[in-house]
Amino acid sequence: MGTRLAISPQPIALSDWQAESRRQALEDAAAEGAAANPLLAIRGVSLEYRSPERVVRATHRIDIDVHQGDRFVLLGPSGCGKSTLIKSVAGFIQPTEGSITLDGVKVQGPGPDRIVVFQEFDQLLPWKTVRQNVAFPLLASRTLGRKEAEERARYYLDKVGLSPFADVHPHQLSGGMKQRVAIARALAMQPRILLMDEPFAALDALTRRKMQEELLVLWEDVGFTLLFVTHSIEEALVVGSRIALLSPHPGRVRAEINSHAWDIDSLGGVSFQAAAQRIHHLLFDQAH
Numbered sequence: 001m002g003t004r005l006a007i008s009p010q011p012i013a014l015s016d017w018q019a020e021s022r023r024q025a026l027e028d029a030a031a032e033g034a035a036a037n038p039l040l041a042i043r044g045v046s047l048e049y050r051s052p053e054r055v056v057r058a059t060h061r062i063d064i065d066v067h068q069g070d071r072f073v074l075l076g077p078s079g080c081g082k083s084t085l086i087k088s089v090a091g092f093i094q095p096t097e098g099s100i101t102l103d104g105v106k107v108q109g110p111g112p113d114r115i116v117v118f119q120e121f122d123q124l125l126p127w128k129t130v131r132q133n134v135a136f137p138l139l140a141s142r143t144l145g146r147k148e149a150e151e152r153a154r155y156y157l158d159k160v161g162l163s164p165f166a167d168v169h170p171h172q173l174s175g176g177m178k179q180r181v182a183i184a185r186a187l188a189m190q191p192r193i194l195l196m197d198e199p200f201a202a203l204d205a206l207t208r209r210k211m212q213e214e215l216l217v218l219w220e221d222v223g224f225t226l227l228f229v230t231h232s233i234e235e236a237l238v239v240g241s242r243i244a245l246l247s248p249h250p251g252r253v254r255a256e257i258n259s260h261a262w263d264i265d266s267l268g269g270v271s272f273q274a275a276a277q278r279i280h281h282l283l284f285d286q287a288h
């Protein structure tokens with residue numbers, strides 16, 4: 001991944017050499033992690049919605065390993081069960097078969113080690129300021145006392161370039177800024193894995209591109225493990241270091257792709273286009 005430019009009210013870019021050495025350290029950590037046990041192991045996971053009238057099978061026997069430092073993308077067409085799978089990793093839905101473990105411990109419910117950022121702009125509490133929104137889960141979960149929570153909130157707001165907006169309320173922010181607050185709030189909890197369910201899908205194209213770029217800068221700077229859902233092939237290639245391609249309903253893993261080679265700088269290039277086309281075939285060709 002090349003050095004990235006920050007595009008935000010307050011720059012969050014690292015100097016070139018800092019970014020480069022940070023990237024190298026993260027990739028080394030990911031490589032070490034890959035050799036050891038996975039951070040997140042999804043084994044033979046089927047997920048269903050049951051009502052008295054019918055059973056909807058959302059995913060069928062999914063196997064995925066996510067290692068520390070991965071930017072792992074779940075990519076697939078609408079209705080293939082991506083959101084259901086991420087909800088299951090978050091602990092909101094239990095598998096009907098298979099298991100999900102984090103650090104070797106079975107996921108049996110929601111926990112502060114897995115924080116989700118959703119697509120919707122209304123994830124923030126409208127009556128609290130930006131800083132209070134970021135500090136709130138730290139206080140509610142008694143992770144930190146008031147002073148430390150405020151400090152940590154300030155730190156992560158700075159990371160997403162929103163320090164000047166710490167004292168405003170969510171309705172005074174743009175959609176992109178609200179998503180930055182949601183990201184800061186999630187990172188402030190320092191989860192073992194950050195879960196993002198189409199976080200940029202409701203943004204206009206330019207803001208979406210900026211947010212992808214900023215997310216990668218943050219990943220290099222803060223160093224977290226990411227599980228990211230999208231139905232955009234382009235976004236998957238830009239954001240992901242590894243991509244699982246899910247087949248249409250019910251979702252099964254059709255292929256897994258190493259996507260380290262592509263980033264925002266390679267957008268539109270020949271190799272990027274070829275990768276996008278290949279993914280398109282893998283997703284939609286009946287032959288596969």
Ligand SMILES: Nc1ncnc2c1ncn2[C@@H]1O[C@H](COP(=O)(O)OP(=O)(O)OP(=O)(O)O)[C@@H](O)[C@H]1O
Pocket residue numbers: 049056057058076077078079080081082083084085231249
């Ligand atoms: N609460 C629910 N009750 C019953 N069926 C549901 C429920 N939520 C989702 N489903 C079904 O489960 C399947 C998977 O849905 P899911 O939202 O996980 O897919 P997705 O890949 O995230 O789609 P999209 O990209 O459109 O958000 C779909 O057939 C959907 O209709």
